[in-house]
Amino acid sequence: MKRMYETGKTTALDPYQMLANAVIIQAAKDYRVALKRVMKGEIKKRWVRIDDETEMEMDVQYEKAVAEKKDIEEFFLSGRHHMYTEIDGSFMVKKLREELGFVEDQSKPKPKRIRKIMKNQENQENQSQSVGA
Helix, strand or coil: CCCEEEECCEEEECHHHHHHHHHHHHHHHHHHHHHHHHHHHHHHHHHCCCCHHHHHHHHHHHHHHHHHHHHHHHHHHCCCHHHHCCCCHHHHHHHHHHHHCCCCCCCCCCCHHHHHHHHHHHHHHHHHHHHHC
16 A cells, blocks of 8 residues: 655655545544543533533533544544555554543443542542531
8 A cells, every 4th residue: 555666765655645644643633632622521521510601611612522533433434544544443443542541431440540530529529518517
């Protein structure tokens, strides 16, 4: 699939292959950002108590992140993805999720750093309740 051409002593990628690689790399970067936003939104939605306006705005941002994540997953799993690379799209999605510790199913254990954040939130709530009592 890689088209190479000689330039003096060095071998370089074909410009079209370079463009295809850049498309896949950017999609992977965008997917990482979307996953991080989804993970952050899930924590905040469940564990942070704020006023109604802020919570509503946060829900909008969360929904945008979920939609972006879904769009990029569809790209990786579609035939369009194979125009740019021979790498299996489902493999890429799986590896990117593992890299960030993303767990789709909420019944599965959460990554250690998320559990730590959740525990800190619970401790803060307990302390504020004990001070108020």
